[in-house]
Amino acid sequence: MKRLLPVAPYLWLAAFVLLPCLITLKISLSLPATAQPPYLPVLDWSAGIDGWGAFLEALDFANFETLAGDSLYRDAALSSLLYAGMATAILVSVGTPIAHALARSPARLQPLLVALVIVPFWTSFLIRIYAWIAILKPEGLLNAGLIWTGLIASPLDILNTPAAVMIGLTYAYLPFMVLPLYAVLSRLDPTLTEAAADLGASPTRAFWTVTLPLARPGIAAGALLCFIPMVGEFIIPDLLGGSDTLMLGRVLWSEFFSNRDWPLASAVAVLLLVLIVGPIVLFRDAEREREDVGR
Amino acid sequence: MAPFLTLERLTKTFGAQVAVADLSLAVPAGEILCLLGPSGCGKSTLLRLIAGFETPTGGAIRLDGVDLTGLAPHRRPVNMMFQSYALFPHLSVSRNIAYGLNGLRRSAAAARVEELLRLVQLEDFGNRRPETLSGGQRQRVALARALAREPKVLLLDEPLGALDRGLREQTQGELRAIQRRLGTAFVIVTHDPSEAMALADRIGVMDKGRLVQVGRSETLYERPVNRFVAGLLGDVNLIPGTVRDADGALVRVETALGPIFASGESAPSIGAPAVIALRPERLAASTIDGVAAGDRNTLDGQVEASIYLGDHIRFDIRMRDGSTIRANIPAGTGIASETHVRLSFAPDAATVMAA
Numbered sequence: 001m002k003r004l005l006p007v008a009p010y011l012w013l014a015a016f017v018l019l020p021c022l023i024t025l026k027i028s029l030s031l032p033a034t035a036q037p038p039y040l041p042v043l044d045w046s047a048g049i050d051g052w053g054a055f056l057e058a059l060d061f062a063n064f065e066t067l068a069g070d071s072l073y074r075d076a077a078l079s080s081l082l083y084a085g086m087a088t089a090i091l092v093s094v095g096t097p098i099a100h101a102l103a104r105s106p107a108r109l110q111p112l113l114v115a116l117v118i119v120p121f122w123t124s125f126l127i128r129i130y131a132w133i134a135i136l137k138p139e140g141l142l143n144a145g146l147i148w149t150g151l152i153a154s155p156l157d158i159l160n161t162p163a164a165v166m167i168g169l170t171y172a173y174l175p176f177m178v179l180p181l182y183a184v185l186s187r188l189d190p191t192l193t194e195a196a197a198d199l200g201a202s203p204t205r206a207f208w209t210v211t212l213p214l215a216r217p218g219i220a221a222g223a224l225l226c227f228i229p230m231v232g233e234f235i236i237p238d239l240l241g242g243s244d245t246l247m248l249g250r251v252l253w254s255e256f257f258s259n260r261d262w263p264l265a266s267a268v269a270v271l272l273l274v275l276i277v278g279p280i281v282l283f284r285d286a287e288r289e290r291e292d293v294g295r
Numbered sequence: 296m297a298p299f300l301t302l303e304r305l306t307k308t309f310g311a312q313v314a315v316a317d318l319s320l321a322v323p324a325g326e327i328l329c330l331l332g333p334s335g336c337g338k339s340t341l342l343r344l345i346a347g348f349e350t351p352t353g354g355a356i357r358l359d360g361v362d363l364t365g366l367a368p369h370r371r372p373v374n375m376m377f378q379s380y381a382l383f384p385h386l387s388v389s390r391n392i393a394y395g396l397n398g399l400r401r402s403a404a405a406a407r408v409e410e411l412l413r414l415v416q417l418e419d420f421g422n423r424r425p426e427t428l429s430g431g432q433r434q435r436v437a438l439a440r441a442l443a444r445e446p447k448v449l450l451l452d453e454p455l456g457a458l459d460r461g462l463r464e465q466t467q468g469e470l471r472a473i474q475r476r477l478g479t480a481f482v483i484v485t486h487d488p489s490e491a492m493a494l495a496d497r498i499g500v501m502d503k504g505r506l507v508q509v510g511r512s513e514t515l516y517e518r519p520v521n522r523f524v525a526g527l528l529g530d531v532n533l534i535p536g537t538v539r540d541a542d543g544a545l546v547r548v549e550t551a552l553g554p555i556f557a558s559g560e561s562a563p564s565i566g567a568p569a570v571i572a573l574r575p576e577r578l579a580a581s582t583i584d585g586v587a588a589g590d591r592n593t594l595d596g597q598v599e600a601s602i603y604l605g606d607h608i609r610f611d612i613r614m615r616d617g618s619t620i621r622a623n624i625p626a627g628t629g630i631a632s633e634t635h636v637r638l639s640f641a642p643d644a645a646t647v648m649a650a
Contacts, residue, residue: 194348195381197368199395200444206369209394213385 028266063267084230087169095177103185160242184218305354316504329495374446380437389421559647577644
């Protein structure tokens, strides 16, 4: 038992991360079939080595060829990256001032304010996104409010548009941007901004030249924390976006549940994983390079 | 020299707590003034008021005829060297120093940075990050950065506090040399009396938000105005008594040890209770039958304890009323424990203060 303890985390990772990844990869290399499970080949354990050989031989890359050949998947991937990238940019520009204000608020108020950022998590994600339908629909709260103020005469079409998806993404992921940023900003030495002011920097210049560069790790952590799940987001585009909103999560869902094409759905999942791992590796390399320059 | 930086009835309160109380002070151009006091006496708050990080509750701050009181920190022609140095960790040494020079052309700023690096002897460290420097090097970067904008007054918050002892003494000398060369007025906050004496042209002693005494080191050491100042600057014997007679600066005080003649420029009036401050090293000791010169005060007692300290011996001498007087006497007088001794001192060596 004692000897098992140090390897326990690795066993956990192997069972719940590595194994599912391998299974997905395996299915992505299979072909759909009208059977149970709905794909071929299926490994025949009783056939021993020969079974393995036959199994490996039957695997092929047809699904990835489909992904590469059909513009639907390429467009979905690009548009997923675009949605997630734009939403991340919006989240950085909205979340930074919020986190900055949080970190600068009186110390005794901070726990309460941080709790308020977390409060939405007490309600189901799904319900909160449904609530946005009520806000954004033509006769919803937002349009009613805008008409009441006289800014518009007739309701705007917001629901079922890309704008609704962006609103939904920004709303749902804001806490994931604010919290890591707040963690970094609240630990920043306040005498650094005082030193900047002392050296003649206006509050704006001090923010851009001292606070923001030092908050970089927080911004990066928040951006990754938001970007990654947003690329594969399904619920928000499905509920708030129009039927033409193309995102990989949605494509994956329809391949799996509507078309019952498990292998193609698995291939989309693998593509998604590659799309997400790419930015992480790039980011990590850039950070490492930056640190080396500092030495 | 004419006053340059003047603080007029400056007050700062945090809620019910008074950090700086009705404080007035004038600093001439080119002077090093040390604000000395225990932690919590308000000296750092005073520095932050001058820098503009705190807004005074009352009073005014004037520099070279200009009222700074309502000015934001980044608009004040003063710079501060922070106790933690507050160097920007993401910028190189050169860019730290150049941070305040963004009004200058690029080439002019670069030349100024070179000049400052030379001044603090860090020519080869311009491209290094602060985290790769030693404590002493960081201290010098902080100084160079604070001097970059040629401030009219430089404020230094415990500038040597983070350095170890040997380095501190060396740096004291360098700091003074740089100040003499530039002629910038320095206001230095410190809790270390020996540092204040080593650095300052004048020392301002603060206690509970008030400026208790301002003057040259000698004045504060020899002629403290109260027990607090006397005790802060070094070992002191305090002998309570009552003022009996005054002849100019010479005051006769009646004490439990007999009448003592002492100097008293700020002595209380006749009949008032008083305290005599007497530095241990200003006492001479002889055996009881020795004869002191006629104009000297004498105190008789018995040696209770002695510690050999190399350049002198520290005696604790029990007086006849049971109190103890400390005397630092050069070694070689032949006085040993239990000896009855006669201490003597000139009236000039003792100071009368209000009780």
